[in-house]
Amino acid sequence: MAGEHGCGRPRVAVSRCLLGEPVRHNGNHSRARYLTDELAPFVDWVPICPEMEIGLGTPRESLRLVRSPGGPRLVGRGSGLDHTPAMTALAAERSAGLDADGYVFKSKSPSCGIHGIPLYAGEASLDRHNRGLFAGAVIDDHPLLPVEDEGRLNDAVLREAFTERIFAHARLRELLRSDWRPRDLVDFQSRHKMQLLAHSTEGYRETGRVAAGAGTRPRAELAEAYETAFRTALAVRSTVGRNVNVLQHCLGMLGNELDPVRRADLAEVIASYAVRRVALSVPIALLRHHARSEAATYVQNQTYFLPYPDELGLRNHVVG
Incomplete structure (x- = not known):
């Protein structure tokens, strides 16, 4: 993926x-x-x-x-x-x-x-x-x-939150220490949109605003502004409600990729997560599975689906 x-x-x-x-x-x-x-x-x-x-x-x-x-x-x-x-x-x-x-x-x-x-x-x-x-x-x-x-x-929730943030920080550090171009920052923002939205609507908008200025601001100033906005957004704790919002966004973006039965199944699983009956890993796994076609490239590319190695199994707990 x-x-x-x-x-x-x-x-x-x-x-x-x-x-x-x-x-x-x-x-x-x-x-x-x-x-x-x-x-x-x-x-x-x-x-x-x-x-x-x-x-x-x-x-x-x-x-x-x-x-x-x-x-x-x-x-x-x-x-x-x-x-x-x-x-x-x-x-x-x-x-x-x-x-x-x-x-x-x-x-x-x-x-x-x-x-x-x-x-x-x-x-x-x-x-x-x-x-x-x-x-x-x-x-x-x-x-x-x-x-x-x-x-x-x-604590499972704190462990997942900390681990997600360190991997996100590492990706940004690697980008900003490379010979990056404005389009690379725009691409980075595009891939992180759903992950940012799961943390902070305001942070999602602010990082988007800063990235939109790529190519018009001095390189060092742009990097500092984006790094601050990105880290600030991820410092806000994600919630079940924000995750539900992102899951529904992604479901909507799959468009005609899903037939009515599969769409209904996914909507039901998201609803089960919303009332804390299943772990976040369940709707995430189903959305990842259904986003494998070429038409769903934007959804596939979202870091939200795999923000750290799957082996860590950090989304397998049901939020109390």
């Missing part, structure tokens, strides 16, 4: 312990099997352990965030040593040179956690609404970068 994920292999930054490396404070690892067993064959990892990179070694004393007038400090639990300057400098360096389509952080880490990190005053925990010092700096610098932690990736 022409609209395969194929072009673009994601580069994914990841906490080293999640790949099974024994770099945690206790000398152990936190291997995440979705990453190492399922996703690994399809991505290139950029492993990072900020605590090791500032020279703490392993095993080491655990760290925590401590309240201070100038903002949270990262200190050793037992020694009270302040590692904030070193970690802040490393975060700035790593963030500035980050070349990745997504990032998977270690959960519950005062360095790498993306949510729920406790802030202490003495031995009292004041709140649990903080990010790790390193992760927070990276996220602030790259607000449109897909980020998750290994705990949240256990």
Whole structure:
């Protein structure tokens, strides 16, 4: 099928312990099997352990965030040593040179956690609404970068959303680093229309508006504007309702390719997905099957049908 994920292999930054490396404070690892067993064959990892990179070694004393007038400090639990300057400098360096389509952080880490990190005053925990010092700096610098932690990736919906975004980012990165021409950007937009529409009607329109200006704007300005619009659109979570809208659009575009019986069958399956009786993979598979004729080339070419490798099986869950 022409609209395969194929072009673009994601580069994914990841906490080293999640790949099974024994770099945690206790000398152990936190291997995440979705990453190492399922996703690994399809991505290139950029492993990072900020605590090791500032020279703490392993095993080491655990760290925590401590309240201070100038903002949270990262200190050793037992020694009270302040590692904030070193970690802040490393975060700035790593963030500035980050070349990745997504990032998977270690959960519950005062360095790498993306949510729920406790802030202490003495031995009292004041709140649990903080990010790790390193992760927070990276996220602030790259607000449109897909980020998750290994705990949240256990949720089927979040796992699918993250994976879809990193493959889309990789395709765009590959295009913009090539010797692309304005028509290539227009073609890229055309192939991604239904995928964008499944996320954001506004984003679908904005990316289309920017792409329509290809050839009339300076190359660098056009690339920056499109990249921002594209990433912003995909950052909006897709919903059952938006997917139903796209499925119905695609069904309509098949036109005379379907006889009344097959059209009715497809409409029934889409309706079943709308009321959460079947997984998204069911209407997707049927539409892909019926879009194989030459007359249905536009539908075939939509990345919506295969936004990442089929082997990952990420659309097989029924949304609750």
